Amino acid sequence: MSAAHSAAPRGAVLNLLRRLHFYIGLFVAPFIFVAALSGTLYVLTPQLENLIYSDALTAHPQGNAQPLSAQISAARAYAGEKQHIYAVRPAPGATDTTRVQFSDASLGASQSRAVFIDPYSLKVTGDMTVYGTSGVLPLRTTLDLLHSSLLLGDFGRNYSELAASWLWVAALGGVVLWLGTRPKRKLKAARTGFAFSRHWHITLGLTLVLGLVFFSVTGLTWSQWAGNNIDRWRTELNWLTPQVNTSLSGDAAATPADPHADHHSMPGMPDMDMSDMDMSKMSMSSMAKPVAQSAKPMPNNQPDGDWDRVLNAARQDGLSASKLELRQPKSADKAWAVTEIDRSWPTRVDAVSVNPQDFTIVDHVYFAQFPMVAKLTRWGVDAHMGVLFGLPNQLLLAFFGLGLCSMIVLGYRMWWIRRPKQIEASPAQTLTETWLAIPHYSKGTCLILALALGYALPVMGISLLAFMLVDILRWRKQQRVPMTEAEILASQQSPLGIIRARFRVKRKEMRYFLRGVCILALIVGTVMSNAIIGGVIDQYGIPFSHWSLTMYITQGLMIALYSSVFTALMSIPLWYFFLGESDPQGK
Known part of the structure; x- marks a missing residue:
């Protein structure tokens, strides 16, 4: 086969992969960004949590430590003799407290009430909710639940599964795109503009690719589907994994x-x-026989x-x-x-x-x-x-997490630089068009891969269908643009008239976009209000009507912050749908 005949199929496949990479960045990257940022905060805060709760975690050596039985008796006397003990963790060091964990039906999955006992004086140094085998305290519990479920319970876990399902595809697809275009493009470390963003987006991607695949694969083991x-x-x-027989x-x-x-x-x-990650989907019936x-x-x-x-x-x-x-x-x-x-x-x-x-x-x-x-x-x-190798492990994960966040920001900056001007028609090449352009055997391969991955990773399959739905709607919307322009050209022949007509089209699209953002903000605000207010009530047991003024202000600011961030992130796909892009290839 000649080079002329082999170049076209190769280019068509690269175009399809490029378009898919663009869609992942546009629709899934906001969720990947939140997962990366919250995960980075989680792995960087063990030392901070130990400092904040040092009074509960620190014992003051005074002679010999009391027997474990005496420490448990002190905890039971404090919590109540009828409270059932879930687990006991003896003090691991001379300056550490013993942790006696009690079952509490009012707490969430994998949570327990921990009473901290000074092994020497038998004094109670703390009483708080802990989470998981690592025993994280309230600060990191919140970050953990934010990372795994956006504080939205089981429903929110779909977000982290969506991010993990597509992260490896975006990472490996980016490498393939770089290999496919590298001989044609000499990447220079430009200081400004699109070239700068593209250079560092690629550099970070190549540097982080193995870690991103690792996080994607290990993250999927926690996922629901x-x-x-x-x-x-x-x-x-x-x-x-072998388990001890009891x-x-x-x-x-x-x-x-x-x-x-x-x-x-x-x-x-x-x-x-x-x-440490929310696995509340598991029931007792699914445990050991x-x-x-x-x-x-x-x-x-x-x-x-x-x-x-x-x-x-x-x-x-x-x-x-x-x-x-x-x-x-x-x-x-x-x-x-x-x-x-x-x-x-x-x-x-x-x-x-x-x-x-x-x-x-x-x-x-x-x-x-x-x-x-x-x-x-x-x-x-x-x-x-971030616990296997201690502080070096934490710092390495922070590097990957912040690097991934930076790469996403650079990707959005590239798209923003290439966004449409007001007077442009905003053409778009859809995912469907790029798929139709590839050879027949490649179409079959793509379908088989899509079905297999959709079965293995259900959230990926559902989101791919959503991609295609948006893609078809976008394509149909673009099909109507030339007809509108033909009518305009028939009645208004002057260049100024054409420009004004295009301005009107863009203003109409902008109005639709702003309406979509308002509806999105209302939905996000409602969900966040329900999640944050409900979480505070569940954690502290204080009815909403009994909150203090400080609690109202603090939680109101938290709702406003979360709602603003997620509305902004999720408005990016809306911008694309209504206002399009200026470069159909994403180049």
Whole structure:
């Protein structure tokens, strides 16, 4: 085949990819931007959170520490003797407090009430809600929920899944576009204008591409719809994470059937908990298979002295990490579970189960014996959350997050520079047109890929259909523009008349755009008001009518800030739909 015949199909495929890249940037980039920025704030705030809550987290050594049983007794006396203990985390260091976590039906998924006890004086140093295995406190809980769900609950989780589903496509597609056009274009570090933005957009993209793909893949494991598919595939391929067996009957499998055991916080599955991200979609019925359906829950706490015995048994069996979590049996036929929760390198997440009758070891699971896939999953999750390598991990994630935000801003700046002038007709080349221009075998390949990815990543499939709907509407809108101009030219032959007519068209489109922004602002403001006000009421238990003036002002400013930011970000697609673009190729 000659070069002349091979160049056209290659160029058509690049045009299709370029158009898809443009659509991802236009419609999905606002959500990717929010996910990147909120994730960056999350990974940069552990030290700040420790400083803010230092009074609760810091103990004052005075001689020898009291037994763990005495510390638990102090916490129960403070919280109420009938309060059920969810978990206990002994003080990991000499200047750290012990954390006794109580179940609270009024709290959200993976949340518990933590009472902090000074191991020496047995004084209560703090009482607050904590979240997930990492035990993040209120500040980072808010950032976590913002990152995963925009503070909108399960419905909001679709935003983060949308961002994760398209991020890898945008990153790899950008690299392919650069490789396809690199011989024709010499990139120079221009200081101003479109060339400057394009140069740094490409430079950042090539620098960050591997990290962006990593974040996309690991982020999808937390997602609601794609995450279910990933769980099913892990089950079918037997890539599950080993879990300690807490059954006393001896006939339960040591490895639970739940492939999402490393994604959420559930009793009996603590060693691979990733509940820092909201996994509330999982129900108790999807956890490890119960051994005996007739086993009755044990409503009362175990004797305080048993916590000391269980801790000693776990230490004697080899659990040496400073960060441990103890959970009491949930029913009469279950054992205690003791788990290492040190996610920093080297990873220490060994676990043992202890018989509540004679305090012998029932089962143990060692990270060193995990299958390689399970180890990679653990390391990938911890690296994504910024805990695997400590401060260097945090700084690296911040670099990727801020770099991604900068790349998105540069992409929008390129589009803004090439936006239409008032007197232009704003032509547009649609995604449909570029797809029709590619060879037939490429069309088939694209359809197969779209169907496969739409099945594996449902949010991507739905959003792709939305892309096509907007694309068709945009194409039909552009088809009407030449007819209008022909009528104008027939009645007004002067150049000034043509210019005035085009101004009228643009003013009409601008009015539609502004109306769309107003409707969007109303919707966003309503959603944000409901989410923020409802969240404050749920967290603090204060009815709206009993708020103080300071709370009204503070939350009002928060609603205004969130509404303004999201309205501005989501207005960008509206601008494109009503006002178009001046460069159909996005060049």
